[in-house]
Structures are given as structure tokens and as C-alpha cells.
Amino acid sequence: MDADIVVIGASPAGMMAARNAALKGTNVILIDRKEAIGNPTHPANTFFKGMFDKTGETVDQSYVIKNLKGAHIVAPSGGEVVVQSPAYFLDRKKFDEYYAQQVRKAGVDLRTSTEALNVVRSEGVFSISTNEGTLKSKLVIISDGINSRIAGLMGMKPIKYPRDIAWSMEAEVEAPDLGEPDMFEYYVGNHAPGWKSTYSPCGGNRATLGVYVRRHGNDVSLFFDSWVERFKKMKGLDDISFISKSVGGDPIAAIPGEIISEGVMVTGGSAAQSGIGYGMHAGQLCGDVAADAIVKGDVSARFLSEYRKRWNQEYRNEYYLGRIALETLRKMTDKEIDSIMQVFEGEDLSFIQGDPLVKAMRTGLFMLTKKPSSLLAYRAALRRK
């Protein structure tokens, strides 16, 4: 046996799973096919403090490029809802290196340039074949990102609604003072069906622009091009320079499916646990349960289901409500989106607190009191589209 646990993929979730399992005394190897952690850099580079707080980690300014105050959510008509909440634009390479250091400090054997090619189980032992030879372990954690190849090879479907993955194109851009504002801007409407377009300032002249679109295929370049043109017009910019462009899938609210089988656990984007903060927390839950399984000598799916149970307790309602919200948004007309957003314009939204169901009820009640007709927009949820 080379290790108790082999983790495939040093995603934020994979690193947390490896670190937590090692901190509980198990012997862990974490492999990633990248040449170095953080290189190439993942385009996910922002988060809100509230979401990151779920991890119990503190934000370290060594990897923060810019501190932001929150976000403007902009309706198709241009009306805005302001969400005040500390947020961060990260130097993603430094962020990954910071956690790689923690992973190593916890005793994990972190191996880069090592790609898992296949995983087979025989008599309770996993053989993970890689370009660097075969590794043997008692348990495998898969965290190889969206559309997990390894989970697929093992016959698992870790994302319940893969059609819901929001496909994205994001670019780092430059124009005079583009990076100066201290709020993100998220635009909703039919120019980015089912999710949003984004403007994320990161200081000086730099920012990122992105689109995230559901159920329109994974090439969203046309949506992106028209978003850039609209953005330039809105901000009165003649030109924008493009520094780099990324594409990928964000499994936001695509709901975890089969994330456990005998001796196998799936975590992070590969399990639809989207977002850096939520992914990391899911990785922590996964690593804790994995270590307990090794200590008990029981890596059965039954024992490992504790991971799903803990995740469900924390996130299930939020993810299902998120899915309903995004699906409804996707089906709404711009006029319907405007009518809902008008209810919240200029309001202090701090009353929307509590667990996800309570939040949903408070929001519904507020709409009912302020503008009952706005609730009619939710008819869109029943539309076939």
C-alpha cells in the first residue's frame, strides 16, 4: 500500500480533503497533473467572505489582490440591488500555493505532473495507474473538476443535473481605471440566460468580464462577445485590451448526484459542489469522513455516506432552492426579471437572514407586502423552455 488515501486533483476541495484527512492521522498522497500547483491558473478568482467563512478558514491578505465591498446586481432595465458584503479578488496562483503549503505541512505527499489514468479495485485495494507508475490505496477521493473523467471511468454520475452546468467564458481585460471600483457588478437577464454576466474590478486598469449561461451549449462565445460590446457602450469605453481568456463549466446548483461508492468519494466541482468556499468546505467534510473510515477500517459506501449526510445537512436546501431560482431566472422574460428586481431596489436586505428556507420565506413575504403582483413573475417556473 502506498497510502491510506489517494486524492486525485488538487482543486480547492481536493486540497482540503487531503489536508483534513492527513491532520486526522492518515497517510495521504495528493496527485495533480499540473506541472506546478497554481500553474496554469484556474479562472475562479473571487469569493464573498460569507461563503468562505463556511470553511472556518480566515482570509489571508497575502493572496488578495483587491478587497471589495460587495456587489451590484443589475436588472435588464438597469435598476440595481446593492448587496453589501466583504468580497475578495484573489491572486489565484498565490491562493493555491498558500493551501499547497498547508497540505504539505499536514504531512500530505503532494505530487505534481502526475496524472491519474485509470482506477481499478481488486480485493479491497485500489490501483491508481498514473503516468508516473501505479499507486495503491485503501480509499480514493476524486476531485478532478467538472465532468470528472475518473468518476466516469468508475461508472459514477456525481452530478445530478449535468445539463444545468453554467458554461462560461471569462477574460482578463484592461482599460483606463477599469479596476478601480470596489464593488462587483453582476448583470442578470436574457443576454446571459440562467445565470449572469460579470464585471469584477481587480485594481488599477485591470478587471475581468465574464458570462455564465445555462442550457445553451458549452460554447458561449457569442454571449460573451455581445456582453463585451454592451459593457463598452455602458461604460463609455472605445476600446478594451484583452490579456487572457478562459472557458469552463461552473456546476452552480447542478446538485451532487452519486458522490460515494465502495471506497470512493467525489468532492468539489466534480461533485457539483461549486464555488471556491463551498467546494473547500465540502472537501473538508469529505476528508474528515475519509480519515474516520480509515481509522475504523471500514471504507464501505454505508460508512462513507456520512459525508453525504453532513453535506446534506449544511447545503442540500440551499442548493435545491438555488436550482429552482436559476431555472426560474432562465425562463423569465427581461420584463419579469425587472418586475422582481424593482421590489428590492434601494432596500436594506439585511432582513433576509436565517437558513435557506427561512430566507426564501422572508423574501416571498417581503414581495407579497411590497408588490404582490411581482410574485406573478414566478409563473415562469412552470414554463417549458
Ligand SMILES: Cc1cc2nc3c(=O)[nH]c(=O)nc-3n(C[C@H](O)[C@H](O)[C@H](O)COP(=O)(O)OP(=O)(O)OC[C@H]3O[C@@H](n4cnc5c(N)ncnc54)[C@H](O)[C@@H]3O)c2cc1C
Ligand atoms: C470561468 C470560471 C470562473 C469561475 N469563477 C469563480 C469565482 O470567481 N469564484 C468561485 O467561487 N467559483 C468560480 N467558478 C466556479 C469554480 O470553477 C469551481 O467551483 C471551483 O474552482 C472548484 O474547482 P473544481 O473542484 O471544479 O476543480 P478544479 O479547480 O478544476 O481542479 C481540478 C484539478 O484536478 C486536476 N486533474 C484533473 N484531472 C486529473 C487527473 N486525471 N489526474 C490528476 N489531476 C487531475 C486538474 O489539474 C485540477 O488542478 C468559476 C468557474 C469558471 C468556469
